[in-house]
Amino acid sequence: MSSPTQILADFASRLSFEDIPDAIVRKANDAIVDSVAATVFGSTLPWSRIVIDYAVKYGGGGTGRILGTPARVATPFAALANGTLAHGFEMDNLRQPSAGVHAGSTLLPPMFAVGDEVDAGGRDLLVAFVAGCEVMCRIGVAARNTAEKLGFHSPGLTGTFGAAVTAGRLLRLDPRQMANALGIAGSLCSGLLAFSKAGNGGTVKRLHTGRASEGGVLAACLASAGFDGPDVVLEGKLGFFEAFTREPKLDELTAGLGSNWETSRICMKAYPCHVTANTPIQALRDLQAAHGFAAQDIAEIHIATSEKVLSHHDIRHPNDIATAQYSLPFCMATAAWRDPSEPSSFLDNPHEDAGIIDLAQRVVLTLNEESKAPGAAWATKLRVRLRDGREFAIERRDFRGAPSNPMSAEELDAKFLHLVDGVIADPRRLLEQLNDLRALPRISQLAI
Known part of the structure; x- marks a missing residue:
């Protein structure tokens, strides 16, 4: 055989x-x-x-x-x-x-x-x-x-x-x-x-x-x-x-x-960073579009995510661009302060930006049990707490560009x-x- x-x-x-x-x-x-x-x-x-x-x-x-x-x-x-x-x-x-x-x-x-x-x-x-x-x-x-x-x-x-x-x-x-x-x-x-x-x-x-x-x-x-x-x-x-x-x-x-x-x-x-950050970034952008808050308004970002993110991508003090792109807290902070669809946002040393560094330390990561299901590794629950006390939450399982949410030919x-x-x-x-x-x-x- x-x-x-x-x-x-x-x-x-x-x-x-x-x-x-x-x-x-x-x-x-x-x-x-x-x-x-x-x-x-x-x-x-x-x-x-x-x-x-x-x-x-x-x-x-x-x-x-x-x-x-x-x-x-x-x-x-x-x-x-x-x-x-x-x-x-x-x-x-x-x-x-x-x-x-x-x-x-x-x-x-x-x-x-x-x-x-x-x-x-x-x-x-x-x-x-x-x-x-x-x-x-x-x-x-x-x-x-x-x-x-x-x-x-x-x-x-x-x-x-x-x-x-x-x-x-x-x-x-x-x-x-x-x-x-x-x-x-x-x-x-x-x-x-x-x-x-x-x-x-x-x-x-x-x-x-x-x-x-x-x-x-x-x-x-x-x-x-x-x-x-x-x-x-x-x-x-x-x-x-x-x-x-x-x-x-x-x-x-x-x-x-x-x-x-x-x-x-x-x-x-959709975004020039590790794939595990693409769904959370998409979720954050959805919340910002719906509620109009900016990076300086954010007190904390809570993300329920996968085991792999917790074991590999919870990097709080990257010392180079590539490691920052691999870090979910830094990717989220970069997406809050800059346009994450622009490569320059990640190319211009986000790991040296004081605002990004500060916000990255206020990203709280926990396990999303739903991410353990077959095919659900990108399942994300995102909650943003603002400095004025308001909170907004959203759940996503993909981002623009995934087969489940494909880009158009024009995109x-x-x-x-x-x-x-x-x-x-x-x-x-x-x-x-x-x-x-x-x-x-x-x-x-x-x-x-």
């Missing part, structure tokens, strides 16, 4: 464009557009420049473009750079409900890197993205996010497998080679959450998806040349689930494969144009090409 790893490899290598429902193709296309915007914006950031310079210095002269720059570098370095840029400011898309997967920052980079190398057409790019997403998300769901309880950053683990599949599709790996690519990818997983307790060093989080993207390309390229890896790397003794997770649900690896499309669950972020286009403004020479032409990716003959024709 085939192992779950082999079943996933077989599915990924045999998937055709015609197998994918139109709605799923559209969802993948939207996620790609969203991811390009996040990556291009990421190219403008100072910490991204360090990675870009590294890729150019050691990998210059290749075919892979680093989005938002004129640079061309070797394929693995392009994946590394773009993966880091895409996650460079907490704007990359992920899954609803959360499963420790980031489609945009781990699938788009190998898609572009290998796509540039083989000059792939739009349909091949879409199939590669969907194949990677379907495999990666199932691994994330089966892992039940327990890797993060052990100190690992899940996208640095699951993303390596997704990247290997996406790269492998564009390299036309057969089922055996694809299984080997997954087997190799399992030994390339990495990423620690030490910064969340240290209160500093959060910039390294941005590297985790870059390394996952690079590792996936390495795994696929080696597999294409005959290098092998264990074909039970996920479920086998001393394999991925035993090493990185606790009590996985292995039946989720293949449940509904080819009919229950994980790609449909991709979620676009997605506006987000893209806002993020790439001033970086791309002809953003509207690029948006038009990306929005109809299936019609693109070759990736080299993109106006980027």
Whole structure:
């Protein structure tokens, strides 16, 4: 009998464009557009420049473009750079409900890197993205996010497998080679959450998806040349689930494969901060719009939220931007004092702003028992007490951009144009090409 790893490899290598429902193709296309915007914006950031310079210095002269720059570098370095840029400011898309997967920052980079190398057409790019997403998300769901309880950053683990599949599709790996690519990818997983307790060093989080993207390309390229890896790397003794997770649900690896499309669950972020803050921020903005209070009016913010927020995101004294974006109290205080939909609100050192620091200490976090229900990890109960004694409360389970509350096509286009403004020479032409990716003959024709 085939192992779950082999079943996933077989599915990924045999998937055709015609197998994918139109709605799923559209969802993948939207996620790609969203991811390009996040990556291009990421190219403008100072910490991204360090990675870009590294890729150019050691990998210059290749075919892979680093989005938002004129640079061309070797394929693995392009994946590394773009993966880091895409996650460079907490704007990359992920899954609803959360499963420790980031489609945009781990699938788009190998898609572009290998796509540039083989000059792939739009349909091949879409199939590669969907194949990677379907495999990666199932691994994330089966892992039940327990890797993060052990100190690992899940996208640095699951993303390596997704990247290997996406790269492998564009390299036309057969089922055996694809299984080997997954087997190799399992030994390339990495990423620690030490910064969340240290209160500093959060910039390294941005590297985790870059390394996952690079590792996936390495795994696929080696597999294409005959290098092998264990074909039970996920479920086998001393394999991925035993090493990185606790009590996985292995039946989720293949449940509904080819009919229950994980790609449909991709979620676009509304605000450039950790996803666990997006629903509370949406709730706060709803209350402010309804009752007209401002940050200086707030005495306390009470949030009933998930266990993961209490264990990982209750950071009161972050010392860098990335850690502030990972902290729910700081994200809420930033959203109260500034416009949270503007990247500049989080880019302009919120962890050094006296008003934000003060309000963040007055954010009270408690457990929301409802968040323990399947698919309810983002369930939030928010109560705001004002200095004049008034109190307002609201409950939310999602935010604008989630599959349960999707952005319109116009909103997605506006987000893209806002993020790439001033970086791309002809953003509207690029948006038009990306929005109809299936019609693109070759990736080299993109106006980027």
